[in-house]
Structures are given as structure tokens and as C-alpha cells.
Amino acid sequence: MRKPIIAGNWKMNKLHGEAVAFIEEVAGKVPNAEDVETVVCAPALFLKDMNEAAASSDVQIGAQNMHQEDSGAFTGEISPAALADLNIPYVIIGHSERREMFNETDETVNQKVKAALNHGLTPIMCCGESLEQKENDSTEAVVREQIEKGFAGLSAEDAAKVVVAYEPIWAIGTGKSSTAEDADETCGSVRKALADQYDQDTADKVRIQYGGSVKPENIETYMAKEHIDGALVGGASLKPDAFLELAEAGKK
Ligand SMILES: O=C(CO)COP(=O)(O)O
Numbered sequence: 001m002r003k004p005i006i007a008g009n010w011k012m013n014k015l016h017g018e019a020v021a022f023i024e025e026v027a028g029k030v031p032n033a034e035d036v037e038t039v040v041c042a043p044a045l046f047l048k049d050m051n052e053a054a055a056s057s058d059v060q061i062g063a064q065n066m067h068q069e070d071s072g073a074f075t076g077e078i079s080p081a082a083l084a085d086l087n088i089p090y091v092i093i094g095h096s097e098r099r100e101m102f103n104e105t106d107e108t109v110n111q112k113v114k115a116a117l118n119h120g121l122t123p124i125m126c127c128g129e130s131l132e133q134k135e136n137d138s139t140e141a142v143v144r145e146q147i148e149k150g151f152a153g154l155s156a157e158d159a160a161k162v163v164v165a166y167e168p169i170w171a172i173g174t175g176k177s178s179t180a181e182d183a184d185e186t187c188g189s190v191r192k193a194l195a196d197q198y199d200q201d202t203a204d205k206v207r208i209q210y211g212g213s214v215k216p217e218n219i220e221t222y223m224a225k226e227h228i229d230g231a232l233v234g235g236a237s238l239k240p241d242a243f244l245e246l247a248e249a250g251k252k
Pocket residue numbers: 009095167171172173174175211212213214232233234235236
């Protein structure tokens with residue numbers, strides 16, 4: 001049985017005080033981590049204080065990106081070692097906004113996934129097709145290639161630790177969510193790609209989230225699906241009440 005995981009991706013929103021106050025507000029209210037994992041992925045500047053506010057509660061903290069190297073001349077970047085040093089458990093890797101706006105490729109995503117695992121961080125590796133690719137009926141091929149390249153060189157043991165977030169680009173921040181049926185079909189394709197790359201047992205261990213205009217009103221339709229183990233939520237994760245509703249609905 002895969003444990004559901006609901007993660008908020010705040011993107012470039014909130015100020016430090018708001019971020020810490022959010023965690024203080026939800027810390028005692030999120031569901032038991034035995035039933036569903038809840039994660040808030042926030043701007044790097046806030047992570048240390050948010051992690052302290054989350055200590056001994058069931059909410060966990062994640063970064064939204066990191067560099068693949070441990071240290072070096074990479075102005076403005078944050079290392080996996082620095083995140084691990086702060087005991088940050090999760091990191092989003094290869095979000096479509098980073099692929100589109102910050103030149104991330106399947107190769108850098110692969111290096112970052114490996115670096116995260118080497119430092120004991122759990123990567124939430126994003127994949128998903130553009131509107132044009134969807135209209136060309138190439139969703140499955142696009143996602144398969146992202147998975148194959150993103151997981152290249154990972155052992156089965158490491159692969160099983162990765163969380164995959166399937167986020168169709170056309171559904172992000174647009175209010176146009178994928179139907180639960182389509183999302184499940186593509187999450188099933190992700191699992192099939194992993195079964196082909198590894199084996200069914202490994203593929204069955206990987207948790208796959210759907211992301212793209214998920215909100216309290218529609219999350220249950222996704223969670224009811226076979227291959228969907230959680231959600232990666234942008235806009236609707238910014239308010240404590242909505243986040244708590246999403247977390248509750250995450251219990252399968
Ligand atoms: O990009 C997303 C999460 O990573 C999805 O964002 P929205 O939930 O705002 O569509």
C-alpha cells in the first residue's frame with residue numbers, strides 16, 4: 001500500500017512571517033502522517049524557520065529546487081548538502097516552470113534527483129506535457145521520455161523512494177484541471193514506464209501525484225483513482241484552511 005502524499009508548492013509567494021505563521025497554524029491540525037504525508041514546499045529563505053515550526057508535528061517541509069553539486073561557484077544556487085544540513089526532507093525537482101524558464105533539462109533533472117537521494121532528501125520529480133503535445137496525442141511518449149531520462153542510472157531501491165508529480169503544463173494555474181480519468185491514465189503510463197525500466201514491484205512502490213488546478217472541491221475525484229497517490233498543489237495550498245482540507249482528503 002502506497003502512503004498518500006499531499007504537497008503544497010507555494011512557488012514565489014508569501015513573506016517570512018506569513019510562512020512561519022502558516023506552519024504554526026496547520027502544525028497541530030494536519031492528519032496523522034501514518035495516514036497521509038503532508039508537505040509544504042516553500043521559498044528557500046523560509047525553510048529553516050518553517051522546519052523549526054513544524055518540528056514534532058505531522059507537517060513536513062520541502063524546497064522547490066536545488067543545484068546538483070554539493071558546493072562550488074554557482075552564484076545564487078542552493079546545494080543539496082545545505083538542505084540536508086537543515087534536515088529538510090523533500091525537494092521538488094524539474095517543475096515545468098523551472099524547465100521552461102530556467103533551462104532545466106531531463107539531464108539536469110536526473111543529476112538533481114540523484115544528488116537529492118545521495119543526501120537523504122526525497123525528490124518530488126515533476127513531469128508533464130504541454131498543450132501542443134497533448135493535442136498531438138504525444139502525452140504518453142513525452143512523459144515516458146521524462147521518466148526514462150529522469151530516472152536514468154538510479155537503482156531500483158533508490159527509484160522506489162522518488163515521488164513523481166504528473167503535472168500537465170496546460171492545467172497549471174489555469175483552472176483547467178485534467179479529468180480524473182485522463183490524469184489516472186497518464187499516471188498509469190508513468191507506472192508502466194517505471195515497470196519497463198525496473199520491474200512491477202518497484203513501479204508499484206513509487207508514489208505518483210497529480211498536479212494542475214487541484215483544489216478542495218476536486219481532490220477527491222483524483223484520490224479515488226488507482227494510480228494517483230496524492231497531489232502537488234499550487235494556488236490552493238496558500239491558505240491554511242484549504243491546505244488542511246486537501247490534506248484531509250488525501251487519506252485514501
Ligand atoms: O504547479 C503546480 C504545483 O506544482 C500546480 O499549480 P496550481 O495548483 O496553482 O495549478
